[in-house]
Amino acid sequence: KAGVTQTPRYLIKTRGQQVTLSCSPISGHRSVSWYQQTPGQGLQFLFEYFSETQRNKGNFPGRFSGRQFSNSRSEMNVSTLELGDSALYLCASSLGLMGELFFGEGSRLTVL
Amino acid sequence: ELKVEQNPLFLSMQEGKNYTIYCNYSTTSDRLYWYRQDPGKSLESLFVLLSNGAVKQEGRLMASLDTKARLSTLHITAAVHDLSATYFCAVDLGGGADGLTFGKGTHLIIQP
Numbered sequence: 335k336a337g338v339t340q341t342p343r344y345l346i347k348t349r350g351q352q353v354t355l356s357c358s359p360i361s362g363h364r365s366v367s368w369y370q371q372t373p374g375q376g377l378q379f380l381f382e383y384f385s386e387t388q389r390n391k392g393n394f395p396g397r398f399s400g401r402q403f404s405n406s407r408s409e410m411n412v413s414t415l416e417l418g419d420s421a422l423y424l425c426a427s428s429l430g431l432m433g434e435l436f437f438g439e440g441s442r443l444t445v446l
Numbered sequence: 447e448l449k450v451e452q453n454p455l456f457l458s459m460q461e462g463k464n465y466t467i468y469c470n471y472s473t474t475s476d477r478l479y480w481y482r483q484d485p486g487k488s489l490e491s492l493f494v495l496l497s498n499g500a501v502k503q504e505g506r507l508m509a510s511l512d513t514k515a516r517l518s519t520l521h522i523t524a525a526v527h528d529l530s531a532t533y534f535c536a537v538d539l540g541g542g543a544d545g546l547t548f549g550k551g552t553h554l555i556i557q558p
Contacts, residue, residue, distance in 0.1 A: 367546075369545070369546075376551065377536075377546075377548035379545030379546060379547070390544060390545060392545060426489075432477070434479070434491060434494050435546065436491065437481075437489040437491075438488055439487070439488045440488050
């Protein structure tokens, strides 16, 4: 059974650019969550999607957005990148809203 | 605001020894998770604890949950080098609110 797949795995951007990250959940999983991991702030919740609807959003500025498609695949977008957005972005999927989370390998973003 | 505190944050120990990692949280919850992260890798789910008094064991690791004390422990028995990793606890308030709140992680090094 394939796990959570995130693309791209690594990317480098410059300040002011935007980036889109993609996540394919485990087959049959309908909930997708996104987390940001940095050395300073640790792991922080970004948002959660279920059945194409954003259920919750963490304390991040509006530059961070996401969406979920009918096949449960999800994308997140960060616009007007700042140096502080450099992080490992982790996607996790679960069967339902309160299920165990299974994490992907992450997308490591470096902003120069 | 839910706060999750782990201690210690750094632990260096010898093979064969026993030790316990503690996870305290500030708001009532009966859903707690333990994850392992190897350097440069994603999060691997270790234990899901869903009720007061829950105890789960896998190999040399055992996790428990005391919801009244708002405390979970991860006990390592007769440590081996392969258990070197960063261990995170995460608390779920339920209903999907705010996703998981993670502790800062315990960086565990087990020396031969």
